[in-house]
Every structure is written in C-alpha cells, then in structure tokens.
Amino acid sequence: MKKLTTFVYTALAVGSVSAQTLIQAYKNRADLVSQTNITTNLQQFSNLGIKTTGSVNNANTLTWIKNKYTSFGYSSSQIAEDPFTFGSTSSKNLVITKTGTLYPNKYVIICGHFDTITGPGTSDNGSGTSVILEVARILKDVPTEYSIKFIHFSGEEQGLYGSAHYANNVEFQSGVRKLDIKLVFNLDQVGGKIGNVNNKIICERDTSGQSGNNAASNTVTQQLATCTTLYSPLQTSISNAYSSDYMPFEKKGDVITGFYEYTRSYNEHTVNDTFANVDPVYVFKVAKAAVGAMQHFATASSTVSAVSASKEKPLTTLESVKMYPNPAKNILNIELPDSGTRSFTVEITNLAGLSMLKDENKSQLNISSLENGIYLCTVKNEGSSVTRKIIIEK
Template sequence: MKKITTLLLLSLSSYSLQAQSFIQAYKNRADQVSQTNVTNILQDFQNLGVKTTGSAANTNTLNWLKAKYQAMGYTASQITEDPFTFGSNVSSKNLIVTKTGTVYPNIYVIICGHYDTITGPGVSDNGSGTAILLEAARILKDIPTEYSVKFIHFSGEEQGLQGSAHYADNVVFQNNVRQLNIRLVFNIDQVGGKIGNSNTAIKCESDQAGMTSNNAASQAFTQQLANCTTLYSPLQTVMSNAYSSDYVPFEQNGDIITGFYENVRSYNEHTVNDTFANVDPTYVYNVGKAAVGALQHFATASTTQLATEEVQKNHLESVKVYPNPAKDYLNIELPKDVKNFRLEISDMNGRLILNRENETKVNVSGLSSGAYLITVKSDGKTAVRKVIISK
C-alpha cells in the first residue's frame, strides 16, 4: 500500500470547503454534447468488433481513438500511450490525452473509461463511457481549466483492471514514489442503458471500501457529482458504491475516486447482446451532459463564455422522435425555425428503408420489429436518432 502524499492530505482537508452553484457557462457547454455525435460514436464502436485485450480489433480501436483526438486538434505532445503486458505475453496500451491547467498544471483531474471488451462489441460496456470521454474532450479542448485534465482510455479492464493497475502503479507511482498528484479520478463505465428501461437516473459511485482514509473525500466529491448531474442534465441521481472498475487501483493507492454507472442495469454486458441495437443513445447523451458539467466543476473551468462560437450548436439537436419504442407511427418534433427537412430511416446495416420530405408523422407500420436509425437533414445540418419498432 502506498503512502498518501502531503498534497493529497491537503486535498482531503479542503475538499469540503468548495461551494457549488449553477454556472451558466457550464450549462451552455454541457448542452453542446451532441446526440448525433454520441450515436455515431456508438455505431463506430460497434463496427470495430470484439476488442479483446491484445487483439487486432483492440489495437484498431486504440488507433481510432488517437485519430479522433488528432481530428479535434490535440497535439502529439498531448497524446501519449502507456504500453503494458500481462499473463502469457498479452500486450495492449492505455491512451492518455492531457489538457494542461492554468493555475495548477501539476495537479490532475482524471476522467477515464475502458475501451476493451469481451465476447461482444461492448457498446454499453464500455462504448458508452468512451463516447462521453470523446465528447467531453471535444467540448472542453479550448476551455481554460485551473486543474489539468487527463482523458484516459484504459485497456485490459475486462481481464482484471490490467491497464488501470499498470498506470496507477507504474506512471502515477514509480518505485512506490508518487509522480503525479491527482485531485480526483472520475470513472465512467457502462452507462448505455436499454430502450424500454426507465433511463431517468444515474448511479453516482463513491468509495466505501479498501482504504478508509480517502472514503470521506470520495463521498464528498460524489455528492458534488450528484449535484452537477441535477444542475446540468435532466437525470435524477442514485448514490451507490464503487465496484470493480478502473478507479479501484487508484483507490488502493490512496487517491480519491467517483464514477457513473447505469441505474437500471441492462445485463447485456459481457455478452453478444451488448450491441448498438440494445443501448439507449439518449441515455448516453444525458449522462454525457452530466459528465461535462461535473468535469468543469472538478477541474474549475472558466465561468465566462470565451467566444460566440462557443455557444453555437447544431439547431437540429433538439429534434424529438417519439414514441420510442413505436408501433405504427413516428412523430417528428422539430425546432420552430426548421421549415424544410428530409427524413431517412435506415436499418442497422445502413440500408435505406424509407425517406420522406417535410412529414412530421411517418407511417412505419410496414417495418419489421427491430432497431432503426432516423436521420433528419435540414440546411446542411444532420441529427440522428435510434428508435425501436416493436409490433
């Protein structure tokens, strides 16, 4: 067991002094989470296949993640890899993307999730967390934060937290000497939900096991996580315990942890059923809003709008498609300024099934039961929604 550093002890003594209130700039940025982006990332994650640690698909997913960050404008110096080996020469890499803080550049808020899967493509476990990390990194790239932020995608989680244990024990600590001062580890794992479940709440996880000296701080930060969730998303919160995910090796080393996990469990994890067809992208989108709001709070982001483009977003993101699941008709509710639009319905293989112009009530009685993608296009903008047709 490693010793808690003086800096961590100071953090433990001061965490309870932080006030928390609604910040409009934080809400504006949380609202920049894109339902279309989330949906597309979840689809892409599925298409990368079964990402067993050490497999070609696992490596392809790492490279896909790197390309995503490069496309956002993160530089080579900000993107690093942490290679590790375990078992019978199984090798993989964690991906770490660092955004330097303006006041405390050497104190880090870690937001993390794993990208490896077993058995199935793992769209909920943990494509959902992967999508949220990517959206948070996109939105906050040019937003000053007082604390440095590390966006970490771990591999080897499904084989016993191999990637996060390697990082905690060989990067955060080296030869039992702390190298990185961590303010908080914020883990996001399996927040995909399932259409048909009541996806209106999220579990906020705190440390109530392992070392006892960091429990009170974890519970305080988790209460802040719950507060941010209600401030910046439509979700309700359920307080829960941390359990068997990538924050555990950090907790064992004395760091403070918190996390998100779906409230109504889908039970598709670790099976061939953990697919795009069986997750609720709207739930992932709402958890993403909560995560972006909370990450700004934890890292102390700028509270002022930096430029007019910061608040711009795709006006089609507010489109609503209901009921979901649907049987005979789908209703399309658009922003008031949208007069002309095109609607396309595709199956999960990307095959176009229906297309309509300016119809806000669409007859889908001829479609078979299953999952479909609804794409709404207007003035060069696009919004994508997933719906279930259930006869």
C-alpha cells in the same frame, strides 16, 4: 468490469453541496453534446467487434480512439500510448493530456476501459468510451485551471491490469509519487438498455480500501450528483465504487468517483451487449452530465463572451424533438420544438447505416414499407441534427 454480483444501491442527500449553482458557460458547453456524435461513436465502437485485451480488435479500437483525438485537434505531443504486459498478454492504454492554466502539474483524470470479453461491449464499455470522447471534443479549447488526463484503459476485464499498471508505474515509480492527482472520475457501463426507463445515474463513492480518502471521495461524489442535476436531465443516486478502473488509484490514496447506470441492463459480458440493445439517448444525457462535472472538477473558464456564446450555444433545440409512436407501425410522427424551424430533413437508416427512407419537411412519415426491426431516425436542420432509435413493430 462490474461483475454480476448483487449489491444494494444507497441514496444520499446532497444538501451539503447545495452552494453549487449553475454556471451559464458550463451549461452552454454541456449543451454542445451531440446526440449524433454519441450515436456514431457507439455504432463505430460496436462495429469493431470483440475487443479482448491483446487482440487485433483491441489494438484497432485503440487506433480508432486515437484518431478521434487527432480529429478533435489534439496534437501528437498530447497523445501517448502506455504499453503494459501481464502474463503472455501485451496491450496498451491511451493517455491524452490537456494542460491546465494555473495548476499544470495537478491532474483531473476522466477514464474508462475499452476492452471487452464477450460481444462488442457497446455498453460495457463503449458507452463510457463514447462519453469521454465527447467530453474531450467539447473541452479541447476551453481553459481549465487544472490539467486533464483523458485515459482509455485496456485489460480491465481480466483484472484491472491497465489501470493498475498506470497507477503503479506512471503515477508512482519505484514507490515514489510522480503525478499529483486531484481526483479520478471513472465511467463504466453507462449505456442503459433500450426499453428500460433510463432517467437516473449512479454516482459512485469510495467506501472500501484506504479510509483516509473516503471523506474526500464522498464530497466530490456529492458534487458530481449536483453537477448532474444542474447540467443534464438525469436524476441521481449515490452508491459504492467497486470493481472498475478507479480501484488501483484508490489503493494509492487518490480521491475517486464514477458513473454507472442505475437501471441495470444485465447485458454486460454477454453477446447481447450490442448497439441494438443500448440506449443512445441515455448515453447522450450522461455525456451532458460529464461535461458539466469535468468543468467543475477542473475549474473551467466561466467567461461567456459575445463570440464564445455564439459558438457555444446550440443552433437549435433539436434535442427535444419528439418521434412517436415508438414502437411505430405504419406512420411515424415527427414533432419539432417550437423554435421557428421551417426547413428540415428526416432520414431513417438501418443499424448498418444504410438509408431506408428520406424526406423533407414531413411531420408524418409513411413507414409501412419498412420491415419490423430497430432503426435510427435522424432529423437535420441548419447544420444541427439529432438521432433517435425507433422500433418498427407491425
């Protein structure tokens, strides 16, 4: 939701959790985050249109999310729809459960909403949706001591209806707690804005409502900040949780934390919240941080066997490929990392996915025939790929 209200970002030191150290297996998995997957998720989410709660587009988006989990290998028994009604409006949350090895009845929730009110909502909250999907894909077969629930809420924009329903009717039933929740990690509007300096993320802690869960929230939020710096290139700032899907859980006494973009885009709740204005590279970095943090929160296996290491380490370091100048005029330079890469393809597509230019092993592309606008440039090598948004401006 994140209404357009003024609030102050405050930063806290994270020295109290300095004992957290990098776990190589966690980093290997964080490095599995795919820029291509993130970009594709954002594009597809945007193409589903305005997703007002109760609308056909909203229902279609839930189906799209569900199909993603099926493609990852989650079984039908792990995927559940959670219907709710407010007033004359009916909608559904989507809940996917991954069972823990030691504490199967204690849950770490990672969540975000998929409904929108104006525009396709690519940042608010296609970005959070895309990150949760990538976390779920990567952790699908990773043993975790605690169970994980990946929850996609609807009804957030109208007043947190989906998450309130879940907290009041699933977590609690007739006032009796039915779910033991370790913490709730919410992602809302982590898309940034193309053209902004997007190198920092807000880590949100509980400072309102019940006071009994504030200290624990502050601790896990500092842990979230530490995980972010360990497993992604992002810097962190700590601020206050407000007006999003963790709040109904906070009212129930649960421990909450969350991510929110640091440099405000101000495109939320407007027709400008489109794929063309979001920063896919920023979302990619947020996803790496989220994968690292979820492994920490759910206590993932830290074992890296010879077999798993070969599967988990990225085939190349294409994420560090450079494309410049950007904006470009007539020539676009492609600079690959010093990884011995000898064969690669470069393809430029428009935002509708139509191929505009494709070439092999060219470090300089002649783009003089392309019109001004925003395009996607994808570099592929040995089954690995990376996509960057480029601007052509003559």
